[in-house]
Amino acid sequence: MSYKNNGDTPISAKKFMEELRRYQKGSVSRRHFLGVTGLGLATAAMAKAMPELAGIGKAHAAANIGDRVSIATWPNYYDPANYEAFTTATGADVQISVFGSNEEMLAKLQAGGTGWDVFVPTNYTISTYVELDLIQPLDLSRLANFDEKHYIKRFIEPGTVNGKVYAVPKNWGTTGFVLNRKKVKTDPTTWKAFWDLTKTDASGRVIVHDYQLTTIGNALKYFGYSFNSVDPKELADAEKLLLEAKPHLFAITSDYQPAMRANDAWMSIAWTGDGLQLHRDIPEIDYVLGKEGGELWSDFYAIPKEAPHVDAAYAFIDYLIDPKINAREVAAHGYPVPDNRTTALLPKEMTEDPIMYPAQELLDALEFGAAVTLTDPLRAEVMARFKAA
Amino acid sequence: MTAAKVAGKNGNRVTAMLLLPTTLWFLLLLVMPLVVILVFSLGERAPAGGYQAALTLEQYANLPARLKAFTNTLTLSPLGTLICMVIAYPLAYYLAIKAGRRAKALLLTLVIVPFWTSFLIRTYAWIYILGGRGIPRLLEMIGIEDLRLINTPTAVLIGIVYGYLPLMVFPIYVSLEKLDKGLLEASSDLGANPVRTFLQVTLPLSAPGLITGSLLVFILLMGEYLIPAILGGGKVFFVGNALVDLFLQSRNWPFGSAVAVALVVIMLVAIALYLSLAGRERGRQDVSII
Amino acid sequence: MARRNALAMTGGNRERAGGVPRDSSGQSADIEFAGVTKRFGEVVAVDDVSLSVERGAFYTFLGPSGCGKTTSLRLIAGFEQPDQGDVRIGGASVVGIPPYKRPVNMVFQHYALFPHLTVADNIGYGLRQRAPRPTNSEITGQVGEMLELVRLSGFETRRVWELSGGQQQRVALARALINHPTVLLLDEPLAALDRKLRREMQIELQTLQREVGITFVLVTHDQEEALSMSDTICIMRDGRIVQTGGPKELYDEPVNGYVADFVGKSNFFAGKVVEATGTGAAVELEGGRVLSGRRPKNGETLAPGARGVIAVRPELVHVTPTAGPTASQTDVEAPGRVKNRIFLGEHTEYLVGTQELGDILALVPKHVEASDGGFTPGDEVRIGWRTSAALSLAER
């Protein structure tokens, strides 16, 4: 999941944003609910008494995996009750680091000494991790719950580099845009319409991400170029569009939910989960995928090269991709998973939700972000110039 | 005579030794980073980002690409400082001279209390106050429609004044508090009305606080990035924001270093200018600055 | 000569815009209080005070700390407004008029010189507030004259905090006097100076007052200072006036024990009044001895049975050898032993312990000392005084 802004704010800032977002998305109250009603405790107790029922394979319950497992993930991206249940069942305490951007996660791993056992890279970063020798190939025999045949092939592929599997899928998502139908009277269905509206009827009410991958990618889509283009001429076109649009923007930020909820902004580039949450709370806010295409992404579970507790890492990943556990994860984060067994366990409201599971022809037009898209210096400079303009 | 000289020399040596740790810290913390940044600014960006040794002025030639960030910073920082000054002075004046003991304690606490929570949280709260559900909605009730505050320079200025006001209030308050109230009576006794007393006695004698406060606020504002990021919505861009992007996003350390060097130079020039102006303003008075 | 000229030349415009004009009629009171009361919360700092200060007088408020002297002065300057009563300057009420519109100037207790200004700018401050503002050369000229008056010529560009206490004092004086106030107010102006300097400045202030010829109102808690400088002294206690009069009057005719105690030294013998007439009273002491004394002019009346005190000034107490003939000029006597002897130059002060009357202070002039050779501690002596030298007073 490519998330949030430039990672410019100090750690306390991020912590705060997470808390806030968590609250906005309702998971704090949910967790609170679990805590207050004792349901969380009940889940944990049940897991201990009947590990099978809670979905914990005998293998991990029995093996001694040590007293802790450390994971680096994204904000609001898991079900705390699941993590607690894992701890109860195995005795391994789950330590969580939450990140704002892939760049940050990469920088941290590059610096070394993270102590992470599991991390959650986005599809286009995995090859970079392999190149930099920061990630270890997975021994699939230790992941009993991972069975390729149940997965959508498209979402497995980025986890394999040079024929070796380095990561297994967590969930996937799309990058489209949210719009407030009460405020925007026309019916944009393309990125072209998005940018044209920005410069006209929705002027002053549009948010783009503080993230070059999506903002430049979707500006490229205006011209029909690839989301991943690093061609200087095409990027020059995109930059021109961005500079034209800038005076009409409400903000350049990846934290777009508050402004959408406050009616300050009427449109914003958005990710699946945010689209889902906004729509759930404010029905007139819709999530739209541009017809020209755009980004499809997928987040993975992987093990860093330097992971101190490899056994625990395998146990934890296998636990999390267990369909029963995974279904609960989905209920918490709201992103679709590429595992059919899990999807089969999801309630109809979810599987039939067009935001979570968009129409096939819309999905077909989407592209995965490429590794070079993230690291290309020209794209970075275009974004920086756009912001500084 | 000789003995005294020797003693003096020993004294100097002891002083030097006592100052050594401080000096080392100073070198380590202040000078070293500056040197590093200076060296970086003459280099090139490594292909994968970061720094690559070179000797080129290319980065400096590229500075105009961040012109807007500089103009934003150089207009909003002095403006913010000025507004802080204008708002802080009467408050500090009231606190130091007019307020009763209880009112003073209460107001001082009110000025300090916001510091108990994170600056970020407080600034974040302004998103809601200035956002569509805050002040603009109130204004709608009285018929002012479609006013946009959030993500404008005005919002950033409001954030600046909110965040930095205490830093301005305290030095002014201290200098006014130290002010001998007898001097105000003396001035009145000698025929000066309250306005003239203020201009001829209170203001010049609180100038040290005013100068300290405004330098403090100005210097910090020149490096500010949080407030523009939060209340400017990424649209009101400061040099600080440009630096964050350059170092953390595009990983263009040499250019980032050049921008940082430019900022430091501009800041030093501005401070020197301000101090000399302030010094001239206060004429031959040699009330020390801090 | 030059000093006198300085003031003659610059005299004149004493009026300030919107302020109180100096009264030029035959009215001879510069300052009047009519039933003035000033409270600070519970504290009554000035309590129903009425007084009148003659034009050109050197008038002094004298009393212990906290008795309301400063408040009285501040009522004149305009820093305080009365809660009741009227304050008049030159015959006109000044109630409600702010300090900067009053024709008086003050020398503050700690001088309150402006630290950010030079000596010359401090002194010229008042002139620069005038409308129309005098030209710079006029200001420079007058400042120069003032500096000459207070003997600080050449100090123009000095910083005030570089000056000694006495010099600061003189700058404060010059800064006030340059405005030609009708009244100069001085709040303990010499308190911060050392003893020798204080003596010098006392003389200097007196001379200055004579030269400039304006009313001085001084506040002090130092009776010696008050006695040596003032034409009229107003003795205060707890916000009220106890007695007003010239130094000699206060010394010779104190209205009660409080004044006698405050002005000069006295030997006090307290007891029960056994007899009181219009001209004097007799007081019975603890041990049964009865002393009597005359009633001072305006002295508070004593009633038999009440507490009273007999006061005798030390210089009126005679000390004679026990062995010698009885001193004929005394009619009250007691034997005693010299406890202490202090040589004061012109006088010698003895502390004599007696059985009946306790410790008694006596001040013996030099020529008397010379004739009888004086005494040393331990000597048996006889002390005594004339009844006419003793005063019968209300105790406090």
Ligand SMILES: Nc1ncnc2c1ncn2[C@@H]1O[C@H](COP(=O)(O)OP(=O)(O)O)[C@@H](O)[C@H]1O
């Ligand atoms: N501003 C004030 N607030 C409260 N009380 C005061 C104030 N000024 C004077 N007082 C009180 O009034 C009384 C007289 O004070 P003051 O005139 O200063 O006495 P003095 O000068 O004789 O020492 C004292 O009890 C003092 O505490």
Ligand SMILES: [Mg+2]
């Ligand atoms: Mg006093």
